[in-house]
Amino acid sequence: MKALVIAEIDKHSLKQATFSCLAAAQKLATTVDLMVFAPVDHALHTYDFRGWSNVILVENITCETHLTAEAMTETILSQASTYDSILFPATMFGKNIAPRVAAQLNVGQISDVIDIESSDSFTRPIYAGNALAKVTSSDTVKIITIRTTAFSPIAESGPSSKKLTCPFLMEKWQKRVWVEKREGTQNLRPELSTAKVVVAGGRALGSAENFQLVEKLADIFEGAIGASRAAVDAGYAPNDYQVGQTGKVVAPELYIAIGISGAIQHIAGMKDSRIIVAINNDPDAPICQIADYTFIGDLFKVVPELIHELTTRKRYG
Amino acid sequence: MKILVPVKKVIDHTVKIRVKTDATGVETQGVKMSINPFDEIAIEEAVRLKERSIAHEVIIVTIGLETHQDILRQALALGADRAILVTAESATMLEEFDSLDIAQILKLIALKETPDLVIMGKQAIDDDCNQTGQMLAALLGWPQATFASQVTIESGIADVAREIDGGIERMAFQMPGVITTDLRLNQPRYASLPNLMKAKQKPIGTMKMSELNYTPRQRIVTQTVFNPPKRQSGQTLSSVSELTQRLFETLSPSS
Known part of the structure; x- marks a missing residue:
């Protein structure tokens, strides 16, 4: 079984959510690839991959304003055929893209997974967490968003990692949808979702x-x-x-x-x-x-x- | 400009839900039901665009049972022009639809109605999936703007401020497209009594699921629904120094 994890990043690092997703993916697959939407040089010089062995860097991202859900979906789909599951963190970032990928593959999505019982059985909260549901999926490819607080992030796995690349497919969409700017909240504190x-x-x-x-x-x-x-x-x-x-x-x-x-x-x-x-x-x-x-x-x-x-x-x- | 607003009937957000004893789901018998709160925000946004003469027609659609007419009347009283009710054969069938089924059905409605914009809630507060809007956009080959906190429409372009993890993203797309609403997009109005009366005259078109020639997939299936583990009730402290002590204990490595 093979899984693909879509990394959550900021300018400085692969976010903790990414490493939690990798941990979740290991419950589903023996081979787990990590796809990173960041300029290749920046990613190689700045990010700590914790020695993860299969990293796919997306080439030709010249400006982060090109990073729309539409273009990222096309790019993910171009690589999707060999995977049994694709995992995203259940953050605003992952929630934006995952359903688009699922619909284009004509499969369902399992949102906010907090436990993985087997390759087709998952637990997720419903009604604001006032109930839990065990759901199964009969789709051939599982599209999953991970409640990252439910999975301990992976630790350092080795000294070096293999890097592959794939092209960024934005042409089809760049005239129809674009990001103007991202206004970050000034924040020197630890990230809310992972703070102690x-x-x-x-x-x-x-x-x-x-x-x-x-x-x-x-x-x-x-x-x-x-x-x-x-x-x-x-x-x-x-x-x-x-x-x-x-x-x-x-x-x-x-x-x-x-x-x-x-x-x-x-x-x-x-x-x-x-x-x-x-x-x-x-x-x-x-x-x-x-x-x-x-x-x-x-x-x-x-x-x-x-x-x-x-x-x-x-x-x- | 024509706006389509899909809505869902859910257990009212003020109700404390109860898991059924047979673990098949959540008790809905005799429970107050309402329009999903995020969908109310979508209706409000569409109606405001109409009031500013940017839109000329606001159409509501829901997929449900005959008994779902009430939320359509409610939406019409808020200012929508007409509504469409797509009825499932049974309550059981309706419960078994997954988000992709709903998105596929909405796609067929969108192809019939050819709206310039679909505005819908970012998630329903029952299954908390947060999928249908993005799926609908993908199936239609349209752009999407999710978690919107501000929308401006000008010369065929929708400018949207989106609530993202680290702040706000400003983005734009060429219509047609799908917008999903976040909490701070607007404050929905209440329906006035005269508008509730007027809404009775507004048209609701009904069609059966079977007329749409779509066979539901129902591939994501809920097996059991159960209560989450309960937290032990804690202790009430009476002095700030006691509270300080507890905080230190909590964070010291030996605890």
């Missing part, structure tokens, strides 16, 4: 200024910042901070929810965290039902005190 600590704020913060309390607490842990939908809708935090059913799914060692009541859509995105701490003024808030530690109180009093104690202990303790 996530501090998240909700509507109760009340304003973008007050949201800085969340940032200060996150600073202490060198953690990432998350937000509930309500906080994002209110403009306290940017859209890519949103944790939940339709935002990012996280499973850190520690998740601190500040002023988040815990709508099922939010809980869907963080309930697999190892330790959940809720700071809330309402003991009946749903988040308190799932938290390991709950502190009932006024967040504007509790959080500054907590920041003070943590800083003191960190310094002297």
Whole structure:
């Protein structure tokens, strides 16, 4: 059995999600190739492939604005014929492309896989994770997106790796669809979906200024910042901070929810965290039902005190 | 410009779902059903384009049962012009469709109606698949703009801001194409009573699945549905120093 993984990248690295996908693919196939949509020279000089042995670099990507779902789909399809499965991370990146590839191959897609029982049987969350479904696929090629928090990333596998190339097929689409620009959120923190600590704020913060309390607490842990939908809708935090059913799914060692009541859509995105701490003024808030530690109180009093104690202990303790 | 908006009837987002005791699915008997929230955003966006005279017709389509007329009436009350109901032979058959089946059926409707734009929800909150829009675009050979948070239409070009992992992507495509909606695209309106009355006069065309000459594949099959493992309920702390202590324990390597 042979699998293809589509790498999730940023300018500096192959993202953790890529290595989780490789781990998932190993449950399905003995040979796993990794396809990387980045300029070849940049990829070779910048990325750590962890010694992965079969890497396909896509040639002639001159500008990242050519990287549309349409052109990437054509490119993946040009290589698809030898694979029994193609895996994508279930991130905005993977969710955008995978169904297109599936439809053009006339096969179904299995989304957000959290467990692989066999080559045709998978477990995935439905209803915001309030139920799990075991599904089977009778398609000859399996198109799968992987819930990356459910699979431990692969470790270093060897010193060197073999690099193949394939052409980037953008001609058919470049006049019909194009990216103008990508506006990144300025963020020097660890990536939200893979951070060890996530501090998240909700509507109760009340304003973008007050949201800085969340940032200060996150600073202490060198953690990432998350937000509930309500906080994002209110403009306290940017859209890519949103944790939940339709935002990012996280499973850190520690998740601190500040002023988040815990709508099922939010809980869907963080309930697999190892330790959940809720700071809330309402003991009946749903988040308190799932938290390991709950502190009932006024967040504007509790959080500054907590920041003070943590800083003191960190310094002297 | 003509806009087609596919919608799905799902368990209302405020309902706490219950897994059926025979593990075949989720209880829907006697449960409040609504238009998928992302589809409401799609309807709203289409109606706003019509109100700005950019679109001249907004058509709603759903694949369901006779009883799905209610969500079409609801969509018409929100400002759509007419609706199409494609009926499956049975509830069981409807449940067995996978996203590609739905996309194939929508493709046949799109070929009949020749819209310039399809706007639809990025995912349904029941199966959470997030597939149908992209699949429909692929089957039609159209470009796509998923997870839209802003849409501008000018001279045959759709300019779309998309919510992506690291921020916002601004992209554009030449119509026809498919747009899928994210949460922040707009705030859907409520249907007013007069509009609900008016919607009763608007046409709903019904056709049977069999008239479309499409045989469902049903190749992705749900075997069992079960409850996720429950988290143990935790403890309530009473002092900030206790909380500090717990946080240190959580993060120290020995724990």
